[in-house]
Amino acid sequence: MPNQTKWSIDQAHSDITFKIRHLMIAHVKGSFKTFDANIYTYGTDFSTAEIDVWIDAASITTGDDNRDEHLKAMDFLDVVNHKQISFVSSTIGKINEDQKHELWGELTIVGIKQNVKFDVEFGGIMKDPWGNERAGFTVTGKIKRADWGLVWNSNLEAGGIMIGDDINIACEIEVTNVGFKDLKMEVENSAIETV
Template sequence: MATTKWTIDPTHSEIGFKVKHMMFTNVSGKFLTYDANIITEGDDFTKSTIEFSADINSVDTRNADRDNHLKSPDFFDAENHPTMTFKTSSFTKASGENYEIAGDLSLRGITKFVKLPVEFSGLMTDPWGNTKAGFTINGKINRKDWGLNWNSALEAGGVLVGEEVKLEIELQFVKQ
C-alpha cells in the first residue's frame, strides 16, 4: 500500500497544557512554535509513524516572568534542552473515534514512554479541496518524571505548582 504524508496545519492546531497553581486553580499555557508529521498507509492512522517537536522557547502562559521561569533551569532548561519531541510506537483503536497513542516523549534531556487518549475527529475536505484529519488529545503526565522538580511550599500547606500536567491538544493535519 502507498504511504501518505500528513503535515500539521498550525493555524488550526494548538498545543496546550494546564497545571494546578496553589493547589486550587489552573494556570494554562501553550507552545506557539511546533511541527508534526504523520506517515500513514493510505488513510489508516493505526498504521502510522508520528513525529512531533515543540520549541521550548515558544512557551506562552500570558505572563512574561512566568514564561522566563519555565524556560530556566528550574523547569525546562531551554538553553540546554530547546526542543520537546514525541515519536509514536503505536496508534491503536479503542472504540468508535477513541484511540490511544503511545510513544517516547523527550523533554529536558529525559525520554519516557507515555500513553495518551486520542479522539479522532475523522477526515474532511475543506473548501479548497484539501483533505484534513482532526485529533484531540486530553491526557495527563507528571512533570517530575522529566526532572521538572522546582516547587515552593505554601505557608498554609501544600505547594505552589502541581505535579500533574493536563495536556489539551487540538491537531489538524493536511494530506500531502
C-alpha cells in the same frame, strides 16, 4: 505494499495546550506556539500512523512574561541546553468504548525520554473548499513533571505547595494530506542500488 501518505500540520488550526494546579486551588494554563511534525499513514488509515512531533521549548507562553521566563530557565525547561520537546509514536491501539485510540510513544523533555500514553479522538476526514484532504484530532493526556526531573516547587505558609505535579495536556490538531510516498518503488530502488 500500499502507498504511504504524508500529512502536514495546519498551524492556523492546531494548538498544544496544558494546565497545572496553582496554589492547589486553581489551574494555570499555557501553550506552545511553535511546533511541527512528520506524520505518515498507510492510505488514510490513521491507526497505522507514524508520528514524530517536535516543539520549540522556548515558545512556551502562559500569559505572564515573568512566569514564562522562569519556565524557560534551568528550574524547568532549560531551553538554552534543551531547545526541543519531542514525541515519537510507538503504537496506536484500536478504538475503545469512548471512541478514542490509545497513542503510546516516547516523550522527551530536557533530554529525558519517558514512555507515555495519550488518548486520541479522531474527528474524521474532510475535503476543504480548495479540494485539500484534511483530518482532525483531539489529543489528551496527563503526565507527571517529576518523571522528567522537573521538581521545582515552593512550600506555602498555610501548607501545601505552589504548583502541582500533574500536567494535563490537550491538543487540537488539524492535518493536510500533502502527497504520497510509493514504498514499493522505494524498496525496488533500494534493491537496485545494492545490486
